[in-house]
Amino acid sequence: MNFKEIFDTYTWDDIKSSIYSKTAQDVEQALHRNKCTLEDFKALISPAADMYLEQMAQMSHRHTQKRFGKTIQLYAPLYLSNECNNICTYCGFSFDNKLKRKTLNDAELLTEAKYLLNEGFKHVLLVTGEANYIVNLPYFLNAIKILKPLFSNITIEVQPLDEDEYKTLHNAGVYSVLVYQETYHREVYKHYHPKGKKSNFNYRLETPDRIGNAGIHKIGLGILLGLEDWRTDSFFCALHLDYLQRNYWKSKYSISFPRMRPAEGIIEPNVVVSDKELTQLICAYRIFNPDVELSVSTRESEHFRNNIIPLGVTSMSAGSKTNPGGYVVDQQALEQFEISDERSVNDFSNIIKEQGYEVVWKDWENFK
Amino acid sequence: MQTLTIADKTFKSRLFLGTGKFGSSLEMEKAVLASGSELVTVALKRVDLETETDDLLQHLKHPNINLLPNTSGARNAKEAVLAAQLAREAMQTNWLKLEIHPDPRYLMPDPIETLKATESLSKLGFIVMPYIHADPVLCKRLEEVGTAAVMPLGSPIGTNKGIRTIDFIEIIIEQAKVPVIVDAGIGAPSDAAKAMEIGADAVLVNTAIATAGNPTEMAKAFKLAVEAGRIAYEAKLGTVKNNAEASSPLTGFLNEL
Numbered sequence: 001m002n003f004k005e006i007f008d009t010y011t012w013d014d015i016k017s018s019i020y021s022k023t024a025q026d027v028e029q030a031l032h033r034n035k036c037t038l039e040d041f042k043a044l045i046s047p048a049a050d051m052y053l054e055q056m057a058q059m060s061h062r063h064t065q066k067r068f069g070k071t072i073q074l075y076a077p078l079y080l081s082n083e084c085n086n087i088c089t090y091c092g093f094s095f096d097n098k099l100k101r102k103t104l105n106d107a108e109l110l111t112e113a114k115y116l117l118n119e120g121f122k123h124v125l126l127v128t129g130e131a132n133y134i135v136n137l138p139y140f141l142n143a144i145k146i147l148k149p150l151f152s153n154i155t156i157e158v159q160p161l162d163e164d165e166y167k168t169l170h171n172a173g174v175y176s177v178l179v180y181q182e183t184y185h186r187e188v189y190k191h192y193h194p195k196g197k198k199s200n201f202n203y204r205l206e207t208p209d210r211i212g213n214a215g216i217h218k219i220g221l222g223i224l225l226g227l228e229d230w231r232t233d234s235f236f237c238a239l240h241l242d243y244l245q246r247n248y249w250k251s252k253y254s255i256s257f258p259r260m261r262p263a264e265g266i267i268e269p270n271v272v273v274s275d276k277e278l279t280q281l282i283c284a285y286r287i288f289n290p291d292v293e294l295s296v297s298t299r300e301s302e303h304f305r306n307n308i309i310p311l312g313v314t315s316m317s318a319g320s321k322t323n324p325g326g327y328v329v330d331q332q333a334l335e336q337f338e339i340s341d342e343r344s345v346n347d348f349s350n351i352i353k354e355q356g357y358e359v360v361w362k363d364w365e366n367f368k
Numbered sequence: 369m370q371t372l373t374i375a376d377k378t379f380k381s382r383l384f385l386g387t388g389k390f391g392s393s394l395e396m397e398k399a400v401l402a403s404g405s406e407l408v409t410v411a412l413k414r415v416d417l418e419t420e421t422d423d424l425l426q427h428l429k430h431p432n433i434n435l436l437p438n439t440s441g442a443r444n445a446k447e448a449v450l451a452a453q454l455a456r457e458a459m460q461t462n463w464l465k466l467e468i469h470p471d472p473r474y475l476m477p478d479p480i481e482t483l484k485a486t487e488s489l490s491k492l493g494f495i496v497m498p499y500i501h502a503d504p505v506l507c508k509r510l511e512e513v514g515t516a517a518v519m520p521l522g523s524p525i526g527t528n529k530g531i532r533t534i535d536f537i538e539i540i541i542e543q544a545k546v547p548v549i550v551d552a553g554i555g556a557p558s559d560a561a562k563a564m565e566i567g568a569d570a571v572l573v574n575t576a577i578a579t580a581g582n583p584t585e586m587a588k589a590f591k592l593a594v595e596a597g598r599i600a601y602e603a604k605l606g607t608v609k610n611n612a613e614a615s616s617p618l619t620g621f622l623n624e625l
Contacts, residue, residue, distance in 0.1 A: 065389075065579045066526055066527075066528065066575060066579060067526055068389070069388055069389020069390065069391075069575070069578050069579060070389065070390060070391035070578070070579065071388075071389065071391075122416070152413075152416075217472075245473065249470075249471055249473070250443060250470045250471065250472070251472070252472040252473075291472075291473050291474075353392065356391040356392075357391055358390060358391055358392050358393070360414070361416075362413070362414060362415075362416055363413055363414055364413050364441065365412055365413040365417070365441060365451065365454065367439075367441065367442050367447035367448070367450045367451045367454075
């Protein structure tokens with residue numbers, strides 16, 4: 001069974017009411033279990049777990065140190081293009097948003113890359129919108145050819161691709177692919193993604209299967225916090241993770257926690273996820289899955305980022321710009337979303353060190 | 369306490385250390401020095417091969433410390449052989465801890481690929497020390513293809529669960545013609561002492577030291593435990609008796625008449 005078939009056996013409302021009916025006893029059971037099940041995960045993200053947050057944080061801290069040590073990996077996003085044919089009502093790059101579009105050429109890409117290298121980064125995340133006529137497989141391959149000698153780890157967060165395209169990218173040296181479902185609520189998804197290739201819910205849902213089949217080393221999942229009930233959405237994301245780990249056992253997995261931020265021309269979040277709730281979610285993932293990588297970006301505030309370091313997170317971005325050319329080439333280009341933590345890479349890495357954590361800049365070598 | 373010889377090198381310390389998971393390179397350096405270890409393993413993927421001044425390696429520049437590069441991240445024999453060659457060049461040593469784990473979750477060693485890679489790498493002149501399951505047959509097969517030592521796991525890596533595979537490790541030790549180093553899962557000094565008492569030649573510890581509240585003190589504790597265990601082994605431990613000896617022996621009648 002592929003994931004879509006499994007997914008179709010669940011209904012949103014059943015899962016939601018099952019999460020909301022979890023009791024303190026369910027949470028305690030989950031906290032005392034050797035290996036957590038998906039039912040336990042439901043308890044950990046339920047309102048009933050609220051009063052166990054400190055205990056969850058302590059447990060998440062211990063699990064994470066045991067598995068990952070006292071380390072935080074740092075990476076930087078490199079936006080290649082803000083061209084996009086999709087309408088996503090929450091995104092600054094949305095097709096119907098009148099903004100100057102930009103796609104980096106070779107020289108501009110190299111300029112941006114050199115800036116990041118100079119900051120110390122060895123892991124880079126390439127980000128685009130979805131504009132297949134200009135930002136497509138040949139464009140990616142060219143970018144990777146330029147960047148591969150410079151970075152030891154290249155991750156992409158681009159439009160969903162076909163399996164063969166992922167294979168080609170894997171062979172070209174892409175280490176990791178991130179693709180977020182945004183929301184697992186089919187109808188709500190349609191509402192937020194009315195136009196463009198992205199409006200195809202199923203194609204997106206099946207993307208991690210294609211990435212797994214292509215042999216990509218790491219697959220990143222996530223939901224956009226703010227679109228729908230975060231607890232129910234997170235259950236489906238954990239279900240997806242669980243399925244993928246069983247099927248594509250040679251791949252690693254990461255979960256990101258993008259929380260809706262202000263951006264040009266967008267709507268207010270439908271659901272506001274508080275710092276406390278996001279902390280609960282991060283700890284719940286760690287207790288559920290001791291080896292999944294958990295990532296927090298500069299969308300979050302200084303205060304939240306400083307304090308979340310020892311609570312389960314394993315990788316963070318720093319000094320980010322979310323517009324193509326934002327580091328050097330075209331600092332005024334319109335950004336995808338406003339970042340919140342604007343501290344320099346150096347300042348933030350000092351914060352990590354002050355907490356007794358080592359900053360890991362490099363954790364991959366391509367042996368192919 | 370006897371010294372330990374692996375290939376062409378003799379070690380006074382029977383405690384090997386891993387260098388990952390520490391809060392800083394300085395913390396790692398202090399722990400390594402406190403442990404008295406003369407062989408430390410370094411993941412090639414963590415080392416910046418471009419620069420001459422990699423932070424991790426800078427902190428390991430001490431006359432008594434030998435580097436043991438490892439191939440963590442390699443998923444098959446082919447990748448491991450390439451990684452080994454990169455490591456040899458970058459760290460100027462033909463010693464190698466061979467790690468092939470296609471499963472990034474529990475980092476379980478792949479026995480088939482490990483055997484293949486050990487054979488190729490021995491032929492290429494490497495001193496190969498493979499990380500493996502506590503599988504006595506695999507150990508014999510590795511000996512046949514020229515392994516310099518074997519490194520069976522005590523329990524899943526990073527779990528601190530101790531030597532759960534003890535029955536198999538005892539068989540491996542009994543049959544081995546090469547040094548046996550218990551790797552992975554050693555969570556407390558008492559686990560290390562136990563491994564040494566049953567006759568392991570050395571132990572490799574990382575998580576238990578790196579993530580301890582005070583890594584330097586923990587490193588010292590492991591040093592003492594490894595020495596105590598080894599001395600006990602050499603002094604020949606008394607036999608463990610499961611039953612008290614009967615005061616009226618069943619065969620007493622044979623002495624009658």
